[in-house]
Amino acid sequence: MIEATLDRSGPQWTLIFIRELTQPPERVWTALTDPGELDQWAPFTAASALSTPGETTLTMVDGDERTDLPAVVHRADRPTLLDYTWGDDRLRWELEPTPDGTRLTLRHTLAQPGIEAMVAAGWHLCTDVLQRLLDGEPTGVIRGKDALDHGWEDLKNAYEKSLSAG
Incomplete structure (x- = not known):
């Protein structure tokens, strides 16, 4: 099950993306x-x-392009x-244990509003790959x-409709 909603109550919007995984939280934690x-x-x-608080770098990858972005782990x-x-x-x-594995909830607070459907489509594909990896x-x-070769555009369009209706 995948569920996505948008919290517009704060100064920045938060995409809430929920995915049920069949592995226990400890295994999912390692993948995260x-x-x-x-x-x-x-x-x-x-x-x-x-897995430990502190500064690091997360590098966006798009083919041969790499974009380093600063990251800070606040809680682990x-x-x-x-x-x-x-x-x-x-x-x-x-990560919440369930009888069948883990309920994974991502709260992605967006610095830039208006991209929530694109972000949801991206996390949808990423967590599909995550489930297969697990x-x-x-x-x-x-x-x-x-x-784009894996249905991202269709997912984005579907999330645009569902998130605007919520």
Whole structure:
């Protein structure tokens, strides 16, 4: 199950993206914090583990293009909460155990409003790849323009409709 809503109550909008995963929180935590695992599913690479508070660099990857963005891990409460900045955005990952695995909630506070459907489509594809990685069937990371070949445009359009209706 995937669910996405938009909280417009603050000065910055927060995309709330929820995904049910079949692995326990401890396993999901490793995928969210280990640079080697992040490199297999996330839209960025990490210069260091995200499992301890402190500064690091997250590098956006789009083909041969690389864009370094400063990041600060504010909280890393294994295996339930990971909170960090990524450039001007803030990402808060909450991991809740369920009978079937983990309820993963991402609260992505956007520095720039109006891109929430694009961001939701991107996280949708990334967490699809994450689920396959966790299932032991890695498919390879989908980043940047490569997402266009994997249904990103249709997902973006669907999220534009659902997020504007919410």
